[in-house]
Amino acid sequence: MNSLIRYQVEDGLALITLARPPVNALGQTLRAAVLDACQRAASDASVRAIILHGDGKLFSAGADISEFGSAASFAAPSLPDLLSRLTQLDKPLIAALSGLALGGGLELALACGYRIGEPSLRLGLPEISLGLLPGAGGTQRLPRLIGVAPALDMMISGLPIDANRALELGLLDRLAASADTLVEAARAFALDLLGDLAPARPQTPFAEPAASVAEDFFQQYRQTHEPRWKNRLAPRLVLAAVEAACVLPLQAGLERELALFKQAEDSAQSAALRHLFFAEREAGRIPGIAEDIALRPVARVAVIGAGTMGGGIAMNFANAGIPVVVLEQKSEALERGLANVRRNYESSVSRGKLNAEQLEQRMQLLVGTLDYADIADADLVIEAVFEKLEIKQQVFRTLDEVCKPGAILASNTSSLDVDAIAAVTRRPQDVIGLHFFSPANVMRLLEVVRARETAPDVLATTLRLAKRIGKVAVVSGVCFGFIGNRMLEPYNREAHRLVLEGATPARVDGVLTDLGLNMGALTMTDLAGIDVNFLVRDSNRSAFADDASYYRVGDALYSLGRYGQKTGRGFYLYEGRQRRDDDEVVALAERLASELQVERRLIGDAEIHDRCLFMLINEGIQLLDEGIALRAGDIDLVWTNGYGFPAWVGGPLHYAEQLGLDKVLDGIHRYRDSLGTYGQRWFQPAPLLERLVAAGKTRIEKI
Numbered sequence: 020m021n022s023l024i025r026y027q028v029e030d031g032l033a034l035i036t037l038a039r040p041p042v043n044a045l046g047q048t049l050r051a052a053v054l055d056a057c058q059r060a061a062s063d064a065s066v067r068a069i070i071l072h073g074d075g076k077l078f079s080a081g082a083d084i085s086e087f088g089s090a091a092s093f094a095a096p097s098l099p100d101l102l103s104r105l106t107q108l109d110k111p112l113i114a115a116l117s118g119l120a121l122g123g124g125l126e127l128a129l130a131c132g133y134r135i136g137e138p139s140l141r142l143g144l145p146e147i148s149l150g151l152l153p154g155a156g157g158t159q160r161l162p163r164l165i166g167v168a169p170a171l172d173m174m175i176s177g178l179p180i181d182a183n184r185a186l187e188l189g190l191l192d193r194l195a196a197s198a199d200t201l202v203e204a205a206r207a208f209a210l211d212l213l214g215d216l217a218p219a220r221p222q223t224p225f226a227e228p229a230a231s232v233a234e235d236f237f238q239q240y241r242q243t244h245e246p247r248w249k250n251r252l253a254p255r256l257v258l259a260a261v262e263a264a265c266v267l268p269l270q271a272g273l274e275r276e277l278a279l280f281k282q283a284e285d286s287a288q289s290a291a292l293r294h295l296f297f298a299e300r301e302a303g304r305i306p307g308i309a310e311d312i313a314l315r316p317v318a319r320v321a322v323i324g325a326g327t328m329g330g331g332i333a334m335n336f337a338n339a340g341i342p343v344v345v346l347e348q349k350s351e352a353l354e355r356g357l358a359n360v361r362r363n364y365e366s367s368v369s370r371g372k373l374n375a376e377q378l379e380q381r382m383q384l385l386v387g388t389l390d391y392a393d394i395a396d397a398d399l400v401i402e403a404v405f406e407k408l409e410i411k412q413q414v415f416r417t418l419d420e421v422c423k424p425g426a427i428l429a430s431n432t433s434s435l436d437v438d439a440i441a442a443v444t445r446r447p448q449d450v451i452g453l454h455f456f457s458p459a460n461v462m463r464l465l466e467v468v469r470a471r472e473t474a475p476d477v478l479a480t481t482l483r484l485a486k487r488i489g490k491v492a493v494v495s496g497v498c499f500g501f502i503g504n505r506m507l508e509p510y511n512r513e514a515h516r517l518v519l520e521g522a523t524p525a526r527v528d529g530v531l532t533d534l535g536l537n538m539g540a541l542t543m544t545d546l547a548g549i550d551v552n553f554l555v556r557d558s559n560r561s562a563f564a565d566d567a568s569y570y571r572v573g574d575a576l577y578s579l580g581r582y583g584q585k586t587g588r589g590f591y592l593y594e595g596r597q598r599r600d601d602d603e604v605v606a607l608a609e610r611l612a613s614e615l616q617v618e619r620r621l622i623g624d625a626e627i628h629d630r631c632l633f634m635l636i637n638e639g640i641q642l643l644d645e646g647i648a649l650r651a652g653d654i655d656l657v658w659t660n661g662y663g664f665p666a667w668v669g670g671p672l673h674y675a676e677q678l679g680l681d682k683v684l685d686g687i688h689r690y691r692d693s694l695g696t697y698g699q700r701w702f703q704p705a706p707l708l709e710r711l712v713a714a715g716k717t718r719i720e721k722i
C-alpha cells in the first residue's frame with residue numbers, strides 16, 4: 020500500500036486511512052490509492068465491511084485545487100468516476116469523519132453507504148467560493164439524502180454545517196463521543212450494520228428530490244436570490260445542477276453535473292477565485308523570514324482609543340478568546356466605546372450569529388481602563404487614536420515608557436508614516452503598522468505595515484496573529500496610503516475628473532458597479548465622507564498642487580458642507596438609505612469646468628472604465644516596482660477584501676492580466692495623448708508596466 024493510504028484488516032473490518040498531508044486533498048495520486056485500497060478490500064473475502072477515515076486533524080479538504088485548469092483535474096481515476104465505483108461496492112462502506120469534510124471530501128463521504136462523525140466535525144460544500152459547483156456527485160446525491168432546500172443552502176452559501184445539524188438532516192447516521200473514539204465507534208457501527216444484515220447502500224430518504232420542495236421552489240429561489248448574484252456564474256450553475264437532480268435519473272443527473280462543472284472550471288471567474296485562494300496563502304510568506312521563526316507570545320492585547328476603530332479592533336481579539344484591555348483618556352469616552360461594543364454584539368445576537376452566553380463571555384474578555392499602568396503587561400498594544408501624526412507620536416512616547424520590553428507596539432494609522440512614529444520610541448524594532456479597515460470587527464483585510472526597523476519576528480508574529488483573528492493580512496511598506504489608499508487616490512481622481520468633464524456621478528459609479536464593485540467610487544466617497552477625503556487630500560496637497568482641477572469637485576462640495584451620507588448630501592442626495600442623483604452637482608461641475616476651462620463632452624462607458632481601472636492598475640504596478648507591495652496577488656487581496664472589488668474578477672492586477680497588459684498600456688498612452696495637459700500630467704505609465712509589455716510578459720511581476 021503506498022504512503023498516501025494506510026490499510027489494515029481486523030475482525031473482518033478493513034480500515035482505510037487517507038494520509039496525504041496537509042489536508043488529504045484528493046489529487047490524482049490519492050484518488051488512485053483510495054480506489055486501489057477499496058478494490059482490495061472488496062475482493063478480500065475476509066473483509067465484511069470497510070471504514071474510510073482521514074489521518075491528522077481532518078477527513079479531507081476536497082479535490083486538489085492546484086489541479087484545476089490542468090489535465091490532472093480529471094486524470095484517471097477522476098473523482099466522479101472513483102465515487103461512482105465506490106457506490107457499486109457490495110460491502111458496507113462507512114465514512115468515519117473527523118475535523119473537516121469539505122467539497123470532494125464530503126462527496127467522498129456521500130459515496131459511502133454510511134457516515135459517522137465526531138462532535139467537532141464540520142461538513143461543507145465550499146466550491147462556490149472557488150467559482151465552482153460540487154463536481155463529484157454532490158449536487159445529485161446530497162438532495163437525495165437530505166432534501167433539496169438544505170442541500171441547496173449548503174452549496175449556495177458554501178458554509179459548513181456542524182455535526183449536530185448534519186445528524187439532524189440525516190447527513191450523518193451516528194455521532195461518536197469524541198474524535199479520539201471515532202474509529203472505535205465506526206467499528207461498532209460496522210458490526211451493528213453487519214449484525215442487522217444492513218444493505219451496502221441504504222435507500223436514500225429523498226429518492227425523488229423534487230418531492231421535498233414545492234413545485235415553484237426554483238422559480239421562487241431565483242426570484243429571491245438571483246439579484247444578489249450580480250454577474251456571478253457559479254450560483255446559477257449550482258441551481259441548474261440541483262434542478263437536474265429533480266428532473267433526471269441519477270446517472271443522467273451526474274452527467275449533467277459534470278458538464279456544468281467543466282463549464283465552471285473553464286470560466287474566468289473560477290480562475291480568478293482560485294488565484295485569490297492561493298494568493299491568500301502566499302501573502303503570509305515573507306522573503307527572508309523563515310516560516311519557522313520563533314514568534315513572540317501574544318496572550319494579552321491592549322487597544323488605545325475606544326472610538327469606532329478601537330472598539331472594533333478590540334472585538335477581533337475578544338472574538339478569538341484573547342483578553343483585551345481598551346484604554347481611553349476620559350471615562351465617558353470609555354463607557355461610550357464599551358457600550359458601542361456591547362451594542363455590536365447584541366445586534367449579532369439578534370441576527371442569530373451569537374448567543375447571549377457568548378456575548379457575555381466576550382464582554383468578560385474585553386475590559387476598559389483609564390490608566391496606562393493597566394496595559395504595562397500587554398504583549399501587543401494597538402494605537403487607534405485620532406489620525407494626526409503628532410497625537411500618535413505622543414501616544415507612542417508614553418507606550419515606550421510604560422510597556423514591558425518585547426511588547427509589540429502597533430499603530431492603526433491608515434496612511435501616516437510609521438517610521439516617523441517608530442522614531443519617537445527607543446524600540447523602533449518593536450513598532451509596526453496594523454491598518455484595520457472599518458468596521459474593524461467585520462472587514463477581513465488587515466494591512467501589516469513593515470517599517471524600516473520592524474524586527475522580523477514582530478512581522479511574523481503579527482501575520483500569524485492576523486490569521487488567528489480571521490483577517491487576510493497583507494504586508495505593505497511605508498508610503499502615503501500604503502497599498503489600498505495609495506491606489507484609491509488615482510482611481511478617485513479619475514472618477515472626480517470625469518464628473519468635471521461631463522459624466523454624471525451615477526454613470527461613473529454605474530460603470531464600476533457593472534464590473535461588480537460593491538459600490539462606485541463616488542458613492543464610496545460619500546460613504547467615507549467628503550470631509551474625510553478633503554482632510555486626507557489636504558495633508559498631501561503638495562502631491563498635486565500643479566493640477567487644481569483634480570479634486571475641485573470634491574473641494575467645492577466640501578466647502579458647501581456637502582460631506583456625503585453623513586450630511587444627506589454629497590455627490591448624491593440621501594433620504595434615509597435611498598440615494599438619488601442631484602442636478603445641483605451637475606450644475607456645480609458645469610460651473611467649475613467653465614471656470615477651469617475644462618471642455619465638457621459626452622463620455623462613454625468604455626472611457627469611464629478604462630480611466631478609472633487603468634489608473635488603479637497602474638498605481639498597483641508602481642507599488643510593486645517600489646517594493647511597497649511584495650507581489651501582485653497581495654495587491655489583489657487588498658482590493659478584493661478591503662475595497663469591494665469583485666473577487667470573481669480576481670482583483671485589479673489579475674484583471675489587468677486578463678485584459679492584456681499591452682491593452683492597458685495602450686489605453687494609458689491614449690489618454691495621456693488625448694487629454695491635453697491633464698493627460699500629460701497624470702497618464703504616465705508605470706515604468707514596470709512598460710518593461711513588462713516590452714518583455715512580452717503576460718503576468719505582473721517585478722522584473
Ligand code: T1G
Pocket residue numbers: 041042044080081082083084085098119121122123124126145146149151152153154155157297300301
Ligand atoms: N487543494 C489543494 N491544496 C489545499 C486545499 C485543497 N482543497 N485545501 C488546502 N490546501 C493547502 C493550502 O493551499 C495550504 O497549502 C495548506 O493546504 C494549508 O491550507 C470536486 C470541485 C481546509 C479549512 O475549498 O478551506 O472539492 O500554503 O493554509 O487555515 O466537488 O485550507 O501550506 O502550501 O488554508 O488550516 C473544495 C479549501 C475544493 C477547501 C484548512 N475545498 N481549503 O485551513 O490551512 S474544490 C475547499 C480550506 C472541490 C469537488 C470540488 C482550508 C482548510 P500551503 P490553509 P487552514
